Amino acid sequence: MTVKDNNQERDAVFKGLVAVQQPSDLDMVAARTDAYFNRTQHIVQHYGDKEVVYAVFLRRPVLSAPRLALQWLDRLFEQENINATYYVAFPEGEWVGAGQPILYLKGSFEQLAVLETILLQKLGSCCVAACNAFQMVQTLPETDFIAMGARHCAGYEMQEMVEYAAWVGTQAAQKKSGSKGFIGTASxxxxxxxxxxxxFGTMPHALVGYAGSTVRAAEMFHEQFPDQTLGVLVDFFGKEVTDGISVCQRFPELAAQGKIMLRLDTHGGRFLEGLNRQTSYSLIMRHAPETLQRYCSEKELTHLTGTGVSAAAIWWMRERLNEAGFGKVKLIASSGFDVTKCRMIAEAKAPVDCIGTGSFIPNLWNETYATADIIAYNGQSLVKKGREFLVNFARQYVSGIE
Known part of the structure; x- marks a missing residue:
């Protein structure tokens, strides 16, 4: 079975991605693959080809996100006349257990040997990022997310892969529980x-510095982009509450229409304006006392009551805006929102409308390493010691394995 998408327009977008298109010829593939696969191909060419079956898996639980890898294979199979097929055991968006093969690849060993390196590159990071995105949006189902990880990526191909993964995680969460999830990306x-x-996006700190004040930056933004929601970064001068309310007072009609979004991006070196550790504790005890009545790690406590954009900071900003009569003004939060932080924000019931994050990109890159093992040669099962379980999985998807 292969991955299909009902939306033909989006499918065309996927096929146009750099991650699918490059590299797409065997000379370039050989130049980018591990040398021992090239040597293996040379040996097989000399001593005779065999039909093989590869099982491709990760060592940790993930969400299946194979589309870009499969479209790359499709492109290569067609252009280079490669006689091979693949079988998807866990279609896009499905949960995959640790060690369970996501897909199987069957064909000529001579032709497939050099594809393994790039195939694994295109699979592992997508699956882990999709899993992280899924978990994040599941914890905050009523919150919009924006994928803002481009600057954290090692090049544009990686950006495409992880932002595709955010889309996969969102599709899975919407199917499971109706979560809003990721609504777009920053580019x-x-x-x-x-x-x-x-x-999507608000404005960078650089624009606020250029304007000389938060209100002036908002004016400039609105003058140039009057039809867009006015998204204002309010932490530049360390006066999130004061400057946020000043922006709302400058544009009362937009505030009343819900067309202002204030972005909290306070860095971890200080508390949001008006807060300290004690007032932060008091806020959480008032709104979600159960979160502080169980054991919390130091990191979890920081997410609740610490410096930066904590749950307390979000509650504090919401209360101050409501008191000033700006209850329809929305809050977007950014700065280190990963799976753990999203869970703590959810437990504290913090009223955040949108989260901008790049932290669905895996923190531990070694968790993204996909692995491929050959499990059969000319129909006879044979796999390295300790991986026999891969053969048992394979028999329900690949015919002709004895």
């Missing part, structure tokens, strides 16, 4: 994965 190219023509 125009990958925004197309979400059916959009442009990226």
């Amino acid at each position: 125009a190219n990958t925004a197309k994965l979400f059916g959009l023509e442009s990226g």
Whole structure:
């Protein structure tokens, strides 16, 4: 079985991605693969080919996100006349256990030997990032997410892969529980994965510094982009509450229409304006006391009551805006929102409307390593010691294995 998408327009977008298109010829593949696969191909060419079956898996639980890898294989099979087929054991968006093969690849050993390196590159990081994205949006089902990980990526191909993964995690969460999930990305190219023509975002700190004040930056933004929601970064001068309310007072009609979004991005070196450790504790005890009445790690406590964009900071900002009569103004939070932080924000019931994050990208890169083992040669099962379980999995998907 192969991955299909009902939306033909989006499917065309996927096929146009760099991650699918490159590298797409065997000379380039050979140059980028591990040398021992090239030597293996040379040996097989000399001593005779065999039909083989590969099982491809990860060592940790993930969400299946094989589309880019499969489209790359499709492109290569067609262009280079490779006689091979693949079988997807866990279609896109399905949960995969540790060690369970996501897909099987069957064909000529001579032709397939050199594909393994790049195939694994295109699979592992996508699956882990999709899993992280899924877990994040599941914990905050009523919150919008924006994928803002481009600057954390090692090049554009990686950006495409992880932002595709955010889309997969969102699709899975929407199917399971109706979560809003990721609604777009920060750049125009990958925004197309979400059916959009442009990226989302507020403004950078650099614009606030250039303008000289938060209110002036908001004025400039609105003058140039009057039809867009006015998204304002409010932490530059360390006066999130004061500057946030000043922006709302400057644009009362937009505030009343819910067309202002204030972004909290306070760094971890200080508390949001008006807060300290004690007042932060008091806020959480008032709104979600159960979160402090169980054991919390130091990291979890920081997410609740510490410096930066904590659950307490979100509650504090919401209360101050409501008191000033700006209850329809939305809050977007950013700065280190990973699976753990999203869970703590959810437990504290913090009223955040949107989260901008790149932390669905795996923190531990070694968790993204996909592995491929050959499990059969000319129909006879044979696999390295300790991986016999792969053969048992395979028999329900691949015929002709004895």
